Amino acid sequence: xxxxxxxxxxxxxxxxxxxxxxxxxxxxxxxxxxxxxxxxxxxxxxxxxxxxxxxxxxxxxxxxxxxxxxxxxxxxxxxxxxxxxxxxxxxxxxxxxxxxxxxxxxxxxxxxxxxxxxxxxxxxxxxxxxxxxxxxxxxxxxxxxxxxxxxxxxxxxxxxxxxxxxxxxxxxxxxxxxxxxxxxxxxxxxxxxxxxxxxxxxxxxxxxxxxxxxxxxxxxxxxxxxxxxxxxxxxxxxxxxxxxxxxxxxxxxxxxxxxxxxxxxxxxxxxxxxxxxxxxxxxxxxxxxxxxxxxxxxxxxxxxxxxx
Amino acid sequence: xxxxxxxxxxxxxxxxxxxxxxxxxxxxxxxxxxxxxxxxxxxxxxxxxxxxxxxxxxxxxxxxxxxxxxxxxxxxxxxxxxxxxxxxxxxxxxxxxxxxxxxxxxxxxxxxxxxxxxxxxxxxxxxxxxxxxxxxxxxxxxxxxxxxxxxxxxxxxxxxxxxxxxxxxxxxxxxxxxxxxxxxxxxxxxxxxxxxxxxxxxxxxxxxxxxxxxxxxxxxxxxxxxxxxxxxxxxxxxxxxxxxxxxxxxxxxxxxxxxxxxxxxxxxxxxxxxxxxxxxxxxxxxxxxxxxxxxxxxxxxxxxxxxxxxxxxxxxxx
Numbered sequence: 001x002x003x004x005x006x007x008x009x010x011x012x013x014x015x016x017x018x019x020x021x022x023x024x025x026x027x028x029x030x031x032x033x034x035x036x037x038x039x040x041x042x043x044x045x046x047x048x049x050x051x052x053x054x055x056x057x058x059x060x061x062x063x064x065x066x067x068x069x070x071x072x073x074x075x076x077x078x079x080x081x082x083x084x085x086x087x088x089x090x091x092x093x094x095x096x097x098x099x100x101x102x103x104x105x106x107x108x109x110x111x112x113x114x115x116x117x118x119x120x121x122x123x124x125x126x127x128x129x130x131x132x133x134x135x136x137x138x139x140x141x142x143x144x145x146x147x148x149x150x151x152x153x154x155x156x157x158x159x160x161x162x163x164x165x166x167x168x169x170x171x172x173x174x175x176x177x178x179x180x181x182x183x184x185x186x187x188x189x190x191x192x193x194x195x196x197x198x199x200x201x202x203x204x205x206x207x208x209x210x211x212x213x214x215x216x217x218x219x220x221x222x223x224x225x226x227x228x229x230x231x232x233x234x235x236x237x238x239x240x241x242x243x244x245x246x247x248x249x250x251x252x253x254x255x256x257x258x259x260x261x262x263x264x265x266x267x268x269x270x271x272x273x274x275x276x277x278x279x280x281x282x283x284x285x286x287x288x289x290x291x292x293x294x295x296x297x298x299x300x301x302x303x304x305x306x307x308x
Numbered sequence: 309x310x311x312x313x314x315x316x317x318x319x320x321x322x323x324x325x326x327x328x329x330x331x332x333x334x335x336x337x338x339x340x341x342x343x344x345x346x347x348x349x350x351x352x353x354x355x356x357x358x359x360x361x362x363x364x365x366x367x368x369x370x371x372x373x374x375x376x377x378x379x380x381x382x383x384x385x386x387x388x389x390x391x392x393x394x395x396x397x398x399x400x401x402x403x404x405x406x407x408x409x410x411x412x413x414x415x416x417x418x419x420x421x422x423x424x425x426x427x428x429x430x431x432x433x434x435x436x437x438x439x440x441x442x443x444x445x446x447x448x449x450x451x452x453x454x455x456x457x458x459x460x461x462x463x464x465x466x467x468x469x470x471x472x473x474x475x476x477x478x479x480x481x482x483x484x485x486x487x488x489x490x491x492x493x494x495x496x497x498x499x500x501x502x503x504x505x506x507x508x509x510x511x512x513x514x515x516x517x518x519x520x521x522x523x524x525x526x527x528x529x530x531x532x533x534x535x536x537x538x539x540x541x542x543x544x545x546x547x548x549x550x551x552x553x554x555x556x557x558x559x560x561x562x563x564x565x566x567x568x569x570x571x572x573x574x575x576x577x578x579x580x581x582x583x584x585x586x587x588x589x590x591x592x593x594x595x596x597x598x599x600x601x602x603x604x605x606x607x608x609x610x611x612x613x614x615x616x617x618x619x620x621x622x623x624x625x626x
Contacts, residue, residue, distance in 0.1 A: 027490035143357060172356035172517060177561040184569050199491055202520075202563030229565055243495040245524040247562050250544035252524055253502065256495035260460065 007267065008034045009217045011053070014195070018160065019187055021194040023208030023225065025201070025240075029261055031217035032197045036163045039195075040074050041065075057161070076106040079154035083166040085146035088153075089138040095122075095149050096134030102156045121152040125182060144175035151179065155186065163195045168203065180207050201244050205229055210296075213237045216262050216272035223297035233299040236273045271301070279303045309383050310344040311479055311511040312368070312398075317341045317377035319363050323583075335582045337363040339535045340377070342609075347478070350505070350512040352526030352543065354519060354558070358582070360535040361515050365481045368513065369400040382478055395426045399472035403484040405464035409456035415467055416452040422475040437474070444507065445470045445500065462493040466500070473504065479511045486521060498525055519562045523547060528615070531555050534580055534590035537609055541616035551618040553595045589621065597622040 009031040016022045026032040037043045039055050041062065055062040057078065062070060082088050090098055099121060100114035109117075115134070122130035125148040138146055147167060154162055164183070168176040184207055186192050196208055204211050204225060211228055213221040213236065221234040232238040242255035259276040262268060268275060274284040284302055291300045319338040325331035338360040345351045355361050366372040368379060370391060379386040381397045399422075402408035409418055419438045423429040429437065442449060445466050456464060465485065472480050485501070486494040502525065505512060516522050522529055526543040531554065539552040547559040580590050588605050592598040601621050609619040 027492060173519065173558060173561040173563075174356065176563070180563070180569055200563060202565055205565040206563050206567065206569035240492060243491045245520040247520045247523060247547055247559065247564055250523065251526065254495040254498055254524060256499055257492040258496070260462070260493070261490070 007217060008048075009038070012214070012217075012219055014212060014219075016161065016193045016195055018193050019191040020210070021183075021187055021196055021208045023204035023211040024195060024197045024214060025199060025204060025211055026197075026214035027199060027240075027261055029216075029263075030214040032214050033165055034217075035214070036080075036165050036195065036197055038063075039163060040078055040080070041070050042074075042080075072106070075102060075154075075159070076157045077159050078161045078163065079157070079159040081147075081150055081154045081162060081164040081167045083169055085143065085150045085170075086138065088150045089146060091138055094135050094137055095141070099134075099149070099153055099156060102153050106157050117156070118152075121156060122149070124155065125149070125152045126178065127152075144171050144179075147171060147175075147179060148182075151182065158190065159192070161193045161195070163197070165197045166199070167196075169198070169200075176203070183207065201229065201241060202246075213240070216267055218272070218300065219291060219298075220273065220300045221298065222291075227297060231305070233297065233304040234273075234301045235277050235279050235303070235305060238305055309347075310380075311347040311349070311382060312345040312513070313378075313380040314344070314368070315342050315378045315380070317364070317367065317379060318375050319360075319367060319372065320375045332583075334375075336585065337535055337582075338367070338374075341535075341537055342377075343530060343537065343540065345479070345511055345513065347511055348505075348509060349528065350514055350526045352522035352529040353513060353515045353532060354517060354522050354529060355532035356517060358534075359532040361532055362483060363535075364532075365400065365483050365513065365515055368479075369398050369481055370394055371400070392426050395422065395475055395477075397477055398479040398481065399475050399477040400481045401465075401468050401472050401483065401485055404488060405461060405468045406456055406459070408468055409464060409471075411456050414453050414455060418456075418467070419452070419471055419474055422471060426475050441470050441473050444504065445473070461488055462490075462497065465489065465497055469497075469501070469504070473508070476508070477510070479513065481513045481515070483515045484517070485514070487516065487518065494521070501525070519547060519558060531558065534582075534585075536590065537617075537619065538591065539616070539618040539620075540609075541612075541618075542614070545614065545616060551612055551616060551623045552620045553597050553622075553624065554591050555618075556624060557594070589619075597624075 012035050014022065024032045034043060038050055050063055053063065089095065096115060096118050099118035100111065103114045103117055119130050119134055122134060127133055127145060127148055141149065168179050180203065183194060187194055198204060208225050210223065211225050212219050213234065215236050221228060221237045228237065229241065232241060239257045243257060245254055257276055262272050268285060270285040270287055271289050274280040281303060289300050289302060291298050317338060318340055320334035320336050322334045323332045341364065353361050363372065367374045370386060386394060416438065420434050423434045423437055439449060447466055447470060459467065486497055489497060504510065514522060514525055523543050529541065529543050529546045530537055531539045533554050539546065539550065539555045546555060550556040550559055580586050580593060586592060588603040589607050592602040607619045607621045609617050611617050
């Protein structure tokens with residue numbers, strides 16, 4: 001077995017303020033999940049190693065923080081919602097017990113109080129008949145309900161930051177709409193900061209204030225959602241928006257980006273999108289391209305799209 | 309003559325009989341579905357999880373036996389006695405491309421199976437045919453001697469499509485063909501499907517839960533709810549001018565750039581319980597227009613003119 005080192009994420013900088021929702025958009029393998037997991041040191045190590053950088057939560061650096069500190073922060077101040085609720089919930093424990101455990105891990109309250117709090121949480125995420133549902137096992141709930149339970153669990157300790165990794169991808173549209181509305185209410189009511197990872201522009205446009213677009217482990221564009229969607233500056237962002245069919249346009253041929261995203265072990269020199277880009281010039285494949293910031297927007301491209 | 313004709317198709321799944329009591333009534337996964345698909349048409353089938361879309365698809369390709377009703381393909385009744393005869397007419401592309409390919413066989417063996425079993429084609433002929441099919445889906449020949457795990461989702465998907473094409477069917481059932489793919493790859497696969505359809509004169513049944521995708525690829529769309537057809541109509545009309553409140557709910561729930569976020573539905577309303585189905589319209593419990601009539605009587609699918617059909621007592625004016 002040889003030792004190979006893959007750079008999954010390279011030099012990503014993100015920030016989110018209380019009450020703000022930041023959308024992270026990218027295709028599979030673009031490093032968006034690894035970025036999210038790195039925040040609380042959840043990347044399995046070995047093999048994953050954070051080779052540089054800092055994560056500051058209220059000014060305190062979490063990378064390299066002692067395990068106990070991270071453990072106290074995780075789930076209490078910074079909580080995660082994952083894509084697959086079946087994998088997050090333990091199949092052999094009742095959902096109420098799992099919720100109570102999440103609360104009691106961080107707060108010393110009695111089992112009875114924890115149970116009451118769990119019922120309130122299930123009500124908050126609009127699970128009908130929460131008092132009876134609390135004693136169900138995860139397999140008895142539908143996908144939408146299970147995802148609501150994992151959101152309830154993320155909210156259990158009233159965190160300041162929620163990192164949601166494709167929380168609605170596996171759900172039906174009507175359930176997705178309910179969950180998005182719920183997250184939106186929470187950030188407005190409680191000043192919750194949300195980092196929302198997705199590949200769906202529709203979802204981002206409805207929920208997020210700012211977005212960051214990732215490609216091959218780096219941020220290629222960043223800015224306020226409306227501005228980026230209206231006039232994308234990076235060719236990748238523009239092409240990606242064109243790929244996504246939008247409801248209400250009838251039968252048509254879709255725009256596609258030829259080629260495949262690069263493999264992390266074979267990143268090209270320079271801009272990783274250059275081999276698939278129609279505007280690529282020889283300079284694109286030479287050296288590092290910086291993330292140029294102008295005002296609220298930033299783009300990593302030598303030939304940015306003209307603003308219309 | 310339609311390519312596919314489905315008449316009063318139903319599937320009831322029996323429940324386990326308790327020791328001392330009689331067996332409870334079965335779960336009705338698909339209820340009295342009737343529709344026809346013309347040759348060369350793409351029929352989109354949408355609905356949320358549990359609405360019976362996969363059960364319907366499995367019955368169409370003969371993987372499940374219907375409890376009642378008839379399926380006719382190209383004028384002939386679906387006859388499970390000779391699977392090979394129907395394998396040549398209708399093929400299925402599975403949702404998960406990797407797990408639908410046998411991990412212990414090379415792509416060449418996988419591709420050869422339909423030719424060998426359905427057409428009894430000799431080995432030399434099989435190789436030329438496989439090469440032809442691979443060329444038409446833009447896959448390289450050197451993939452043929454590899455194993456399924458060596459491919460990305462998009463490539464495995466194309467192999468699944470190639471395998472379905474190998475049988476030279478008239479109809480291909482595509483079950484969530486792009487939901488596992490990235491958006492940039494999704495567009496490639498969808499465009500390729502459109503090209504293949506034109507090239508081979510295929511008829512598609514396109515099952516998905518993504519409304520924008522189904523609208524972009526279909527001629528007509530059928531909306532399912534709780535095992536029944538609630539609305540059917542032309543792709544460009546059905547979400548723009550829905551007549552059934554459920555179709556409207558779906559259209560309003562789809563995230564669209566530039567539309568403000570609001571919960572289109574109040575309170576956590578869930579699908580009706582299949583073990584204890586409501587007596588009237590299955591959607592009544594979630595419907596803002598529901599009246600007593602809806603809770604009592606199941607509405608029938610009626611024609612609205614303009615190729616649109618809907619099953620509702622209180623249609624939204626078109």
